Each structure stands twice: as C-alpha cells, then as structure tokens.
Amino acid sequence: MTILLSPGLAQASIALLDLLQRRPLSAQELLSGLPKVGGMSSTSALSLAESLAWLDINEMGQLQASAAGLKVHNSDGYEAALRCILLHYVETQNPDWLQNAIYGRSRVLSFCPVGVHQVFVEAGLAGAPSDDVVEFWDWLAGIARGLQRDHLLAIGREGERLTLTHEESRTGTKPRWVAVDNNQDGYDVLSVKDSSDRAFLSIEVKASRGGNDRRLHLTRREWEMALDRPYHVFHLWDLSSTPPILATVGIEEMAVHIPSDAGSGGWESVEIPFKAFESLFGPALL
Structure with a gap:
C-alpha cells in the first residue's frame, strides 16, 4: 500500500533520521520509548523511513541511516531534504500521479494528493522555474x-503471448517469438500463412488496455519493414475486453492511415485509433 506523503510526515521522518544519528535505537526501543517524533507518531515516521529504504540495522540490532537516509540527513537545508524525499518517494512507491510528470509539472500538481502537493510547494518546486527547479522536474x-x-x-508482451497462442491454434504450427531475441527485425512473431501454406507470415503486435482510448503507435521503420516482408499482418489486441479480442490488419488496410511525406519533411511515427479497425475485431483462438 502506498504511504500518503505530507509535509508533517516528511518533517517527522527527517527528525527521525536526526535522532538516530545522535542516539541509535532499536525499532522496539523507538516505538515503546518515544511515541512521537517531530510532532507525528513514531510509528508513521518509521513506516515512511522503512518504505523509502532509509534505514539499516547494525550489528547491535539498532536502527541506523542507510546511504539513502544519509543523503536526506546531509541535505543542504529543508527544501533540499524535501526534494530528496520526493525523489525517493516516487522511486520506491511508484504513485499513480507520477505518470503526469511526462506532461509537465502543472499536471502533477493538479492530480497529486493534497499532502504531496504541499510537499512540492514547501520544497520550492511550484514557484518560478529556476535552473534547479527545472532540473528536478526533468x-x-x-x-x-x-x-x-x-x-x-x-502490455506489449501480453499481446505477443496471445498472438503466439492464437497462431498455434490457427495454423497447427508453433510460431517463433522473434521480439524476445531481437526487437530490431520490425516484427514480433514469425508464423505461417495457414495450415496448408507454410510460407512465412510476419506479425507486428500492438496491444492496448485503453478502453475507448485504444491506440497503436507505428513507427516509419516498422512500416517500411512491413512493406519489405512478403507476407505481413498487424495483430491489434484489445486487452480491455474479457476475453481479449483481436483484429488482424493487413498491409492494404493499414496503408489507408499512413501519412505521406510533403516537401522536405518526412513522417517518423503515426498514432492510429483502434476504432479505425473496429469492424475487424472479433474473438481470438485462445
């Protein structure tokens, strides 16, 4: 379970590290002899410190700061310590709101919990974009x-596994999982056309759990490699359905959605909604 970070809990965890630097204690001694640390319960402060990998146990069975804990303890001031805490927090807890960082800090500050938002504010990360603030958000x-x-x-591997099962059921021949050995071949699975035609069929697999927002990303290299293959199809797996459903898309059907170069410019990748192939989806042989 993800621990809910707040300024009070962050301050308590910093106080705990300071305390342990002055007076090593076992966890039992800490919890029984010191109900509160930095204004918060010692249990909460200890839980955060443990979850962020800030603590080691010495040969006497006492708690001591780990390398990560010492980095926080030795930070140059409160703001620096909070920034260090935030990085340790996202690296160890992988909170849902973290994915918003790809789109910029305003998205993070809008979607993160109130307590975390306040930590960002007190860490000086919500104000003017100085060099160090920009570096943190990057x-x-x-x-x-x-x-x-x-x-x-x-998600991609799940789709590839489904394609392996589907193709073996469809052709009676075990396909080769190419992407595991080499993801530079431009396709993921090598099968055959059908049970009576053993010509090789290359398959590029695209899978999504996006529900109504299902999309595939196709690079120019993937498209050019597909055109170079004698027989090639795309498997689109809708993993939001139970069981998953499959659309097998041929070169001609995909070509309708491929952009053209214009002037001196050239396309590098294209995003195509699954709904463009809605009529092709149906049950798979699983």
Missing part, C-alpha cells in the same frame, strides 16, 4: 518515462 519526468516504458513493455 528528473521526475525521466523517472515517469522509464516506468511508462516498463508498463507499455508489459
């Missing part, structure tokens, strides 16, 4: 992009 956006890539990769 860093946060980088973390969000990494998590988004992980999330999208997991």
Whole structure:
C-alpha cells in the first residue's frame, strides 16, 4: 500500500533520521520509548523511513541511516531534504500521479494528493522555474518515462503471448517469438500463412488496455519493414475486453492511415485509433 506523503510526515521522518544519528535505537526501543517524533507518531515516521529504504540495522540490532537516509540527513537545508524525499518517494512507491510528470509539472500538481502537493510547494518546486527547479522536474519526468516504458513493455508482451497462442491454434504450427531475441527485425512473431501454406507470415503486435482510448503507435521503420516482408499482418489486441479480442490488419488496410511525406519533411511515427479497425475485431483462438 502506498504511504500518503505530507509535509508533517516528511518533517517527522527527517527528525527521525536526526535522532538516530545522535542516539541509535532499536525499532522496539523507538516505538515503546518515544511515541512521537517531530510532532507525528513514531510509528508513521518509521513506516515512511522503512518504505523509502532509509534505514539499516547494525550489528547491535539498532536502527541506523542507510546511504539513502544519509543523503536526506546531509541535505543542504529543508527544501533540499524535501526534494530528496520526493525523489525517493516516487522511486520506491511508484504513485499513480507520477505518470503526469511526462506532461509537465502543472499536471502533477493538479492530480497529486493534497499532502504531496504541499510537499512540492514547501520544497520550492511550484514557484518560478529556476535552473534547479527545472532540473528536478526533468528528473521526475525521466523517472515517469522509464516506468511508462516498463508498463507499455508489459502490455506489449501480453499481446505477443496471445498472438503466439492464437497462431498455434490457427495454423497447427508453433510460431517463433522473434521480439524476445531481437526487437530490431520490425516484427514480433514469425508464423505461417495457414495450415496448408507454410510460407512465412510476419506479425507486428500492438496491444492496448485503453478502453475507448485504444491506440497503436507505428513507427516509419516498422512500416517500411512491413512493406519489405512478403507476407505481413498487424495483430491489434484489445486487452480491455474479457476475453481479449483481436483484429488482424493487413498491409492494404493499414496503408489507408499512413501519412505521406510533403516537401522536405518526412513522417517518423503515426498514432492510429483502434476504432479505425473496429469492424475487424472479433474473438481470438485462445
């Protein structure tokens, strides 16, 4: 369960680190002998510190600051400590609101919980965009992009697994999962045309959980590689349906939605809504 961050809890966790630097205590000693730390319950402060990986246990069984905890403790002032806490928080807790950082800080400040919003304010991150403030938000956006890539990769892999099952049922031949070995081939799965025609069929898989906002992203390289293949289709998986449904889209059907170069410009990627192929979706062989 994600811990709800607030300025009070952040201050209490900083106070806990300061206390442990002066007087090492076991967790039991802390909780039984010191009900509050920095105006908050010691239980809450300890929970946050543990969840952010700020604590180690020494050979005496006492709590001590980890490298991450020392980074907070040694921060140059309160604002710097809060910024450090925020980064540790998003890296360890992966809160839902973090994905908004890709679109800029106003989205984060609009959608994050009230307590977290106030931490951003007290950390000096909601005001004028100085160099250090811009650097922080860029860093946060980088973390969000990494998590988004992980999330999208997991969705893509789910679609690829479904294609493997569908193709084996359709052709009676076990297809090859190309994307696992090499994601530069321009397709994800290598199957055959059907049970009677063993010509190779390359398949680019696109999967979405987006519900009404289902979309596929197709790069120019993926499209050009598709055109170079003798037989190629796109598998679009709607994972928001139970069970998932599949649209098999051919080159000609996809070509209608591919942009054209104009003048000295050239397209690099295109986003196409799944609903453009609505009539092609149906049950898969799973």
